Amino acid sequence: MAPRPARQPPGDPPWLLVLAMGLTVAVTGCGTVPDQKLSLSGSSTVAPLAAEIAKRYEARHPGIRVDVQAGGSSRGIADARSGTAQIGLVSRALKPQEADLQATTIAIDGIALIVNGANPVRSLSDDQVRAVYTGAITNWRQLGGADAAITVVTKAEGRSTLELFLEHFRLDNRRIKASVVIGDNQQGLLTVAGDPHALGYVSIGTASQEAKAGTAIRLLPLAGVAPSLENVRSGRYPLSRPLNLVIQPPVAAGVADFLAFARTPEVRDLVEAQFFVPPAR
Structure with a gap:
């Protein structure tokens, strides 16, 4: 008597797994953009606003995730320089010794x-x-x-x-x-x-x-x-400051797009909701 073929364990049949793998390869080969991540860190004053801007940016750019962490402006400067974060959050103007960095002002506080x-x-x-x-x-x-x-x-x-x-x-x-x-x-x-x-x-x-x-x-x-x-x-209040997104040039395309978005009228309501002043255009 010929031996019986071994029974397949419960679950998806092998051909379905192979087909799924093939579809994944095919979709990737067709140019689907994989998930991208932007990292921001620094000032605890800027972080809540940056997080709100990030949520809106993610909603308009499926597949992109933005991670925002606080820790102080000094951390924002250090992380931007070291590449630990792509964007530093800094709640002051850059100093002369920080001329290697570029700042984008998103609000005044x-x-x-x-x-x-x-x-x-x-x-x-x-x-x-x-x-x-x-x-x-x-x-x-x-x-x-x-x-x-x-x-x-x-x-x-x-x-x-x-x-x-x-x-x-x-x-x-x-x-x-x-x-x-x-x-x-x-x-x-x-x-x-x-x-x-x-x-x-x-x-x-x-x-x-x-x-x-x-x-x-x-x-x-x-x-x-x-x-x-x-x-x-x-300008009457004697102790004001810019709230900045800081990068170490050269800037990647995805980072540049986020910086540009953070300056558009699309986020003005978010700036004002945090009780900050939108920057002059």
Whole structure:
């Protein structure tokens, strides 16, 4: 008696697998573009806006995925230079020693002083801010507030918000007497919202968004100018900055396309939804 042929295990028959493999090869050979990935990293101020722009870009470009990570402007510069990320997120203008990089400005932001919403203090002079951050003033009573020690909140090294804050108030970071050192804007907002005696500084855009949502913070004027989009747009607000996408030339075609998209009217609503000012065209 002839031996019975071995039974096929359950599942797809071999011919179907071969056909599927053949179709895959055929489709690829017809020129279908494989999935592409763009990587962005850096400023925690720019990252949320970049992530929203990325979602819209992905919706218009099937097969392209955009990964956005925060970590500070210094990381954005380093990652763009090393190729760890194709685009660095940097919430300041490039420095002379960064002339090897190219920046595309996607929005304008400002830096605001923030206090807890229950704090009765409505404004601080530049001299008072300097005195608080260097330890010359340590109690809110010295500023017209409650008899309570000031919780001084500052940013960690590598954050452009820290650099600009120090430059504006003519401070040396080695002289800062900080109670709390935070990384991103959300940490700063949570710290100040949770401590009635805290003083900090964060992005106007992020702070305005949180205040509108009911977070217990208040933005203070700077040099008598309210921290508003209108004042940032007009140039009246004294502490503003560009929010940049930074690349190391030469730029790849896919990266150039994303940079161009991030400057189009198609994303203006996203910029304004984050409480930033769209750049001049």
